Amino acid sequence: MQKKIALVNDVTGFGRCSIAVMAPIVSAMKIQAVIVPTAILSVHTQFPVYYFDDYTPKMRDYIKTYKELQLSFDAIATGFMGSTEQIDIVIDFIKSFKTDHNFVLVDPVMGDYGKLYKTYTPDMCEKMKELVQYADFITPNLTELCILLGREYPGERIALEKIHQMCKELAKMGPKYIVVTGINLSKTQIANYIFSSDDSEADEDDFRIVIVDRIGGDRSGTGDVISAIIAGMYMNGHSVYESVKKAADFVSKCIRYCEENKVPNHYGLSFEMFMGELVEKN
Numbered sequence: 134m135q136k137k138i139a140l141v142n143d144v145t146g147f148g149r150c151s152i153a154v155m156a157p158i159v160s161a162m163k164i165q166a167v168i169v170p171t172a173i174l175s176v177h178t179q180f181p182v183y184y185f186d187d188y189t190p191k192m193r194d195y196i197k198t199y200k201e202l203q204l205s206f207d208a209i210a211t212g213f214m215g216s217t218e219q220i221d222i223v224i225d226f227i228k229s230f231k232t233d234h235n236f237v238l239v240d241p242v243m244g245d246y247g248k249l250y251k252t253y254t255p256d257m258c259e260k261m262k263e264l265v266q267y268a269d270f271i272t273p274n275l276t277e278l279c280i281l282l283g284r285e286y287p288g289e290r291i292a293l294e295k296i297h298q299m300c301k302e303l304a305k306m307g308p309k310y311i312v313v314t315g316i317n318l319s320k321t322q323i324a325n326y327i328f329s330s331d332d333s334e335a336d337e338d339d340f341r342i343v344i345v346d347r348i349g350g351d352r353s354g355t356g357d358v359i360s361a362i363i364a365g366m367y368m369n370g371h372s373v374y375e376s377v378k379k380a381a382d383f384v385s386k387c388i389r390y391c392e393e394n395k396v397p398n399h400y401g402l403s404f405e406m407f408m409g410e411l412v413e414k415n
Contacts, residue, residue, distance in 0.1 A: 136368050137165040137205070139230065141223055142212035142357070143172040143188075149401025150177050150354030151212055155361040158404065161411040162365035167206065169196065169226065172215050178252075179353055179399040187215055192222045199230075206230055210238040210364045211264070212357060215252060220260040227267045236367070239268035239308075240360045244276045245351075247286035266307040270367075272360050274315050278303065289317040293326065297340055300328035310373050314359060315351075323347050325359075325381050327373060341374050345385045349392040354401040358384055362411065369413055383407065 138159055142151045156166035171192070175184035188195075209227060214220050227237055241261050244250050249258070258280055265271055265281060278299055279286045287295070293316075300311045313326040325343040359380045366376035387402040396403055 135163065135165055136207040137167055138208040138210060138364060138368065139167045139169055139206045140210055141169040141171060141226065143174055144168070144170045145174040145177050147175065148177040148180065148353055148399065149404070150357050154354050154357050154401065154404060155210065157408070158358065158361040158411060159365045161408045162369060163413055164365055164368055171213055171219055177353055189216055189219050189222070192219065196222070196226055207235050208238065208364050208368055209235065210240070210360055212240045212360065213242045214257065217256050217260045220257065220264050224264055224267060231267065236269040237267055238270035238272065238360060238364050239264055240272045240356055241265065241277045241281065242356065243280055245274055247276055249280070262306065268308045270310045270312070270363065271308040272312045272314055272356065272363065275313060278313055293342070296326050297328065300326070300340070304328065304330045312363065312377055314356065318344065321347050325377055327377050329373060343378050343381045345381045348385060348388045350398055352388060352391065352398050352402055355384055358402055358404055383410065
């Protein structure tokens with residue numbers, strides 16, 4: 134039977150982020166995308182003007198339909214949240230649909246470069262810590278890792294040993310796999326740090342590192358692409374390391390194309406050019 138993933142995220146028309154990238158990516162991997170919108174935007178918030186429709190008042194009735202139909206999912210992936218109430222709704226969604234046979238991936242879209250996003254509040258940060266308890270996977274950047282642990286942001290350059298200790302601490306909250314994305318190793322390299330508390334995924338150690346070349350600046354929606362590929366690869370039977378490696382390599386290829394073709398950073402990744410590489414062979 135074809136696998137299904139529930140994508141709990143905002144729907145943005147232009148700008149290549151959130152469900153607009155996650156749904157086609159998992160579809161290319163032969164997985165059915167089931168959408169649970171948190172907000173509707175014409176373009177994402179890095180554009181000078183945008184239309185924003187908070188979907189919080191509609192989410193409970195929207196989700197109620199899935200409950201009444203007794204739908205089931207092979208995975209649940211969450212992204213952008215706009216309020217503490219919304220996070221509560223998503224926690225209830227996970228409680229209703231989480232089983233021993235599926236997994237939950239949480240991308241805690243909270244901030245970057247040591248600062249919270251403008252839409253985030255201290256109350257939302259505390260509520261996000263509750264959501265993390267239900268995650269099997271979590272994909273924070275360094276800023277989000279620090280926020281979840283109540284630590285001061287150390288700057289972009291940090292020893293990997295320190296990240297390892299922080300991951301071990303975060304794993305006590307519930308996540309089995311932690312992928313710390315976008316770590317600046319140097320001016321030319323970026324690392325994704327994979328921590329696993331699952332003995333079947335670990336080699337001699339409980340961590341692995343995927344390193345890629347730094348190409349250009351940050352691009353909107355990159356985290357959504359990474360989350361979607363990790364979830365899709367893992368659903369299709371690949372290891373956590375293979376899933377993260379595929380995501381990192383795919384994003385690097387997209388960024389290189391964007392740089393060569395002068396695609397504006399806030400236009401996101403031109404992932405459409407390489408979708409064929411995500412199609413499973415069997």
